[in-house]
Amino acid sequence: MPELPEVEVVRAGLERHVTGSTIALVEVLHDRPVRRHPGGASGFAAALTGRRIEGARRRGKYLWLPLDNGDAILGHLGMSGQLLVQPVDTPAERHLRVRFALAGTEPGRRDLRFVDQRMFGGLSVSEGGAELPPEIVHIARDPLDPEFDDDAFVARLRKRTSGVKRLLLDQTLVSGVGNIYADEALWRTGLHGERPGDRLTRAQAVALLGNARTVMGEALAQGGTSFDALYVNVNGESGYFDRSLHAYGRENEPCDRCGTPIRRVAFMNRSSYFCPRCQPVPRRRSARV
C-alpha cells in the first residue's frame, strides 16, 4: 500500500530513468487499469505511441508524465500498483497490466511497466495535462509540498463539522495522508479521530498538521535512500512501518507513551487505531449552542 513517501520515491525514480525516452510501443494487457481513458485500451495505446516523456510530476498520490505534445500520462498506484523500469527481456510480472516499450537516452532497451494486483490504480491520457492534469485540479497539495498553505488548511479544517480523521483523508483539504499516517499523526497529537474539526483549537490544528508532516517526512527520508537503485522498484513494503508506528496495527499492544493498550475500531470500512488514554473519545456536542 504505497503511501505518499513511496509515491514520491517512484516519481523521483521515473524522473531519473524515463525522462527523454520515447514510447515506441504500448501494450495493454488488462482493460481495467485504463478504465478512466475514454478511448479504451486501443485509444490509450494510439494516443501515446511515438510520444516523448518530458519528466515525472506528482500531486498527492497522483503521478503524471508530461509529454512532448502537451498531454500527459496520468496514473495512480491505488493499493497495489507499481511502476517499474525494466530491461525489455525481463519476464512479465504476474500482475503486469500495461507495458510501454521505451526507446531512449540510456543504453539498452527498457520497458516502463505498470504492475497492479488489485487494480484500484490505473493510467489514463490527460489531454493538455502536462502542467497539471485537469482531472486532478481538485486534489490539494500535500504537507511536504513547499507551496502547501498551512494557514489556509488550518482555517478550513476548523470550519468543518466532520471528525478530524475523516478530514485528514479528504483530498480536497490535504492530500497524501492515508489511513496509516492519519492514525499516527493523531496519536502524536493526542487527538481522537472523531473530534470535530470545528472543535479543535488553532494550536491543536497546527500541531496536527506538523505531526502529519513529520511522520511523512521521516518515512520519505528512510524510503528515499533504500530505493535509490538503477531501476524504480517500489513494492509498498516500507521498512518504515515496523520500526516507527505507534498506533497503526498495534491493537492491544501498550501505548508507547502511557502503556494503555491500543484500541482498534471500525471506521469507513477500515480500521482506526488509537490510545484511549492519550486520545480520549470526545464528548458529544451539546444539543444547544
Next chain:
DNA sequence: CAGCTTACCTGCCGGC
C-alpha cells in the same frame, strides 16, 4: 452542498 456511505478489486488468513 457538506456529510456520509458504498463500490471497486484480489489475495491472504482464520474458522469450520
Next chain:
DNA sequence: TGCCGGCAGGTAAGCT
C-alpha cells in the same frame, strides 16, 4: 482439504 467470510484501503460516485 477446501470453501467462505472478513479484512486490507484510496478514491470517486452516489446517496441524504
